[in-house]
Amino acid sequence: MAINIQESTFLPLQEKIVSNNKIARAIELIVLSLLVSMLVYRVVSLKDQHHYLPWLLAFLCESWFTFIWILSMCTKWNQCYTITYPERLLERVNESEYPEVDIFVTTADPILEPCIITMNTVLSLLAVDYPTNKLALYLSDDACSPLTFYSLVETTKFAKLWVPFCKKYNIQVRAPFRYFTSNSTSLDHDSLEFRNEHKKMKNEYDYLYKKIEVAAQRPFTCDDPNSDFSVFCDVNRSDHPAIIKVVSENTELPYIIYISREKNPKHDQHYKAGAMNVLARVSGVMTNAPLMLNVDCDMYANNPQVFLHAMCVVFGYKNDQDCGFVQFPQAFYNGLKDDPFGNQLANFYYIMNGLSAIQGIFYGGSNCFHRRKVIYGLSPNDIKNTENIRNEDLHKVFGKSFELRDSAAQILSGSNPNIDQKSPSCFIEAAIDVASCSYEYGTQWGKKVGWLYGSTTEDMLTGLNIHGRGWKSVLCSPYPPPFLGCAPSTYPSSLAQQKRWATGLLEVLFTDKNPLLLTMKGNLWFRQALAYHWICLWGARSIPEICYAFLPTYCIITGSHFLPKVNEQAFIIPVGIFVIYNVYVLWEIKRLGVSLRMWWNLQRMGRVTAVTAWFFGFLSVVLKLIGLSKIAFEVTKKEHKPNNGDGVSDHCDKNASRFTFDKSPMIMVGVVILLVNMTALLNGVLKLLKVDHNDIWTELLGLGLGEMFCSMWLLLCFWEFLKGLFGNGKYRIPSSIIWKSGVLALFFVRICRRSSQPI
Numbered sequence: 001m002a003i004n005i006q007e008s009t010f011l012p013l014q015e016k017i018v019s020n021n022k023i024a025r026a027i028e029l030i031v032l033s034l035l036v037s038m039l040v041y042r043v044v045s046l047k048d049q050h051h052y053l054p055w056l057l058a059f060l061c062e063s064w065f066t067f068i069w070i071l072s073m074c075t076k077w078n079q080c081y082t083i084t085y086p087e088r089l090l091e092r093v094n095e096s097e098y099p100e101v102d103i104f105v106t107t108a109d110p111i112l113e114p115c116i117i118t119m120n121t122v123l124s125l126l127a128v129d130y131p132t133n134k135l136a137l138y139l140s141d142d143a144c145s146p147l148t149f150y151s152l153v154e155t156t157k158f159a160k161l162w163v164p165f166c167k168k169y170n171i172q173v174r175a176p177f178r179y180f181t182s183n184s185t186s187l188d189h190d191s192l193e194f195r196n197e198h199k200k201m202k203n204e205y206d207y208l209y210k211k212i213e214v215a216a217q218r219p220f221t222c223d224d225p226n227s228d229f230s231v232f233c234d235v236n237r238s239d240h241p242a243i244i245k246v247v248s249e250n251t252e253l254p255y256i257i258y259i260s261r262e263k264n265p266k267h268d269q270h271y272k273a274g275a276m277n278v279l280a281r282v283s284g285v286m287t288n289a290p291l292m293l294n295v296d297c298d299m300y301a302n303n304p305q306v307f308l309h310a311m312c313v314v315f316g317y318k319n320d321q322d323c324g325f326v327q328f329p330q331a332f333y334n335g336l337k338d339d340p341f342g343n344q345l346a347n348f349y350y351i352m353n354g355l356s357a358i359q360g361i362f363y364g365g366s367n368c369f370h371r372r373k374v375i376y377g378l379s380p381n382d383i384k385n386t387e388n389i390r391n392e393d394l395h396k397v398f399g400k401s402f403e404l405r406d407s408a409a410q411i412l413s414g415s416n417p418n419i420d421q422k423s424p425s426c427f428i429e430a431a432i433d434v435a436s437c438s439y440e441y442g443t444q445w446g447k448k449v450g451w452l453y454g455s456t457t458e459d460m461l462t463g464l465n466i467h468g469r470g471w472k473s474v475l476c477s478p479y480p481p482p483f484l485g486c487a488p489s490t491y492p493s494s495l496a497q498q499k500r501w502a503t504g505l506l507e508v509l510f511t512d513k514n515p516l517l518l519t520m521k522g523n524l525w526f527r528q529a530l531a532y533h534w535i536c537l538w539g540a541r542s543i544p545e546i547c548y549a550f551l552p553t554y555c556i557i558t559g560s561h562f563l564p565k566v567n568e569q570a571f572i573i574p575v576g577i578f579v580i581y582n583v584y585v586l587w588e589i590k591r592l593g594v595s596l597r598m599w600w601n602l603q604r605m606g607r608v609t610a611v612t613a614w615f616f617g618f619l620s621v622v623l624k625l626i627g628l629s630k631i632a633f634e635v636t637k638k639e640h641k642p643n644n645g646d647g648v649s650d651h652c653d654k655n656a657s658r659f660t661f662d663k664s665p666m667i668m669v670g671v672v673i674l675l676v677n678m679t680a681l682l683n684g685v686l687k688l689l690k691v692d693h694n695d696i697w698t699e700l701l702g703l704g705l706g707e708m709f710c711s712m713w714l715l716l717c718f719w720e721f722l723k724g725l726f727g728n729g730k731y732r733i734p735s736s737i738i739w740k741s742g743v744l745a746l747f748f749v750r751i752c753r754r755s756s757q758p759i
């Protein structure tokens with residue numbers, strides 16, 4: 001794929017900009033030294049304590065927090081980002097030299113992931129600024145739904161109008177459901193012709209929308225055995241043969257192929273990773289493009305130049321090694337104001353730019369351009385001669401399909417992959433073969449090649465493995481945001497997502513791709529390994545967070561201390577940490593141009609998520625490790641609000657950011673923390689009321705101001721839960737959960753009381 005660009009005579013296609021990070025580093029070092037002082041203080045003053053337990057626990061938790069602080073500091077130490085210049089690419093590289101790209105879209109459930117959303121993603125990708133004949137779009141449908149197939153067929157018809165329309169008028173937003181909302185349709189073209197065509201497009205889209213909506217409401221009939229839909233008759237989504245259909249081979253559009261891989265309850269399906277591997281193989285057989293882009297079904301292309309930006313990175317380095325994959329950020333179009341559930345990833349900014357200064361951004365599962373050879377397991381500089389690749393070896397790695405072995409050999413040897421100009425439908429049989437359940441047995445799929453199995457965050461594991469082989473990766477964040485998706489819009493779905501992430505991330509550490517192993521045995525950089533630990537330990541962080549959250553109440557109830565008293569000099573240390581840390585995070589967030597409210601939400605959700613979703617993630621990994629349960633990939637619900645012209649309906653809905661609750665036990669620890677803190681505060685206040693005015697200061701000191709403050713802070717963090725105790729309908733925490741938590745809270749209080757009695 002290398003093209004001859006004499007770098008010296010041309011301006012670069014991409015540039016790495018290093019940003020000044022001195023102030024942030026200084027503050028982080030100050031916080032670190034305070035954390036260390038706190039630990040030292042704890043060791044030194046342990047002998048003066050009457051109650052060892054809280055002191056010891058606090059010491060352990062704070063050691064852990066310090067460790068996490070060091071991980072994040074190392075990740076964020078240098079900050080840089082990449083900018084790309086597509087106009088230079090257009091000037092310099094002839095369209096015919098652009099590499100082919102296979103586009104993968106995955107969907108798993110037409111109800112949780114409404115077809116119309118997936119189809120908008122498909123349309124936005126079909127219409128990108130890139131030569132049509134270089135693209136093939138594969139839609140993987142894990143639900144084996146005739147509705148999805150039908151929608152794709154109908155969408156293809158609409159695309160024949162939509163794609164030329166977008167290109168002719170250089171439309172900026174090419175997902176119709178976003179385009180036809182009043183705020184994005186600025187009608188930049190004023191001509192009568194444009195207005196007519198615009199109107200026509202709107203009607204056609206509405207028609208498509210109706211058709212899909214109507215089809216969703218009635219079951220598919222099996223009257224005509226010759227119809228395209230007959231294969232879907234009475235199909236059981238978890239037990240059916242592979243269905244692969246070439247929906248379009250017309251040259252006006254990219255190739256469009258529908259895939260529903262074979263499913264059989266006897267075989268592990270490996271969820272999304274399994275789907276991705278089938279996509280890799282089927283596309284390998286059919287089009288074998290050297291690059292592949294993968295997106296989640298809700299991540300539509302919001303910037304029509306996104307492929308050009310990606311090519312700037314692909315062509316922008318002399319060495320392929322510098323760019324194993326190009327990741328675009330995950331941003332959301334339905335993001336609620338101020339991110340009440342803390343799931344829009346804004347606070348990742350500095351971590352991401354920090355990674356860019358190490359080995360490169362993590363693979364995020366969507367919005368990523370991969371090199372096929374990297375996915376096929378090559379290491380940098382590991383281009384094989386075709387003669388060296390023995391057929392037997394290929395067999396062991398890629399499986400028995402001749403077509404796939406041939407195409408893989410082309411990729412591995414770096415020879416021009418497009419010798420074969422046959423159309424995809426010539427390979428249906430071969431494609432069905434490689435989409436079968438048993439195909440992977442005895443091969444390296446999921447182990448060394450393709451998307452790796454063993455974690456529900458297959459993205460993290462796969463990316464880690466790529467970095468482990470010594471590839472670097474690039475984060476590219478052009479404006480407007482290249483992809484926009486659907487963030488979970490309710491608290492329960494956000495919880496489920498966070499739990500899946502915490503589970504999958506922690507699972508990564510227990511595979512043979514553990515970052516430390518890869519640093520020792522492979523080519524993962526040490527600091528990159530630290531960064532991987534920072535993210536993979538999310539689930540484990542729940543334990544110290546929970547312990548720490550119980551300390552203030554324990555101390556208040558038992559009359560003991562886990563923080564220095566106000567009249568001690570050391571009191572300044574925790575106060576310093578608290579103040580500096582919070583002001584620092586606020587400053588970080590402010591620099592991103594977001595509100596104070598968002599800062600509060602993120603900091604609050606940091607506590608809440610850790611003790612709820614992350615804790616359950618931790619538990620599921622423990623259960624898996626001791627062999628008691630298996631982990632499933634629960635798809636998050638994508639909301640499609642039919643826009644009635646305003647397009648911003650969710651933002652106007654005042655209740656959208658209110659917490660709703662379902663029966664999930666995940667929030668239980670949070671409720672217990674809330675209840676015990678309320679008890680402790682009440683306890684403290686009652687004690688104060690009883691004492692004499694003159695003694696109030698001594699009493700306050702005795703109670704421990706630090707502990708009282710922590711307790712109050714926690715109450716504020718769990719404020720939404722407090723509202724949930726008294727809310728109505730879906731805004732109320734289910735009584736069963738309140739009762740169970742109440743019992744646990746009482747139990748805790750009793751233990752505290754008992755341990756405070758003299759033995």
Ligand SMILES: O=c1ccn([C@@H]2O[C@H](COP(=O)(O)OP(=O)(O)O[C@H]3O[C@H](CO)[C@@H](O)[C@H](O)[C@H]3O)[C@@H](O)[C@H]2O)c(=O)[nH]1
Nearest residue numbers: 106107108142271272275296297365366456457633635636
């Ligand atoms: O059995 C499955 C399960 C899921 N999916 C697809 O996987 C994608 C991601 O699922 P989603 O429920 O949207 O998960 P998110 O948490 O939003 O996704 C993030 O986190 C996942 C790992 O947990 C990554 O796989 C995703 O790429 C990343 O965007 C969707 O397109 C699904 O259709 C499948 O194809 N088959």
Ligand SMILES: [Mn+2]
Nearest residue numbers: 296298486636
């Ligand atoms: Mn998603």
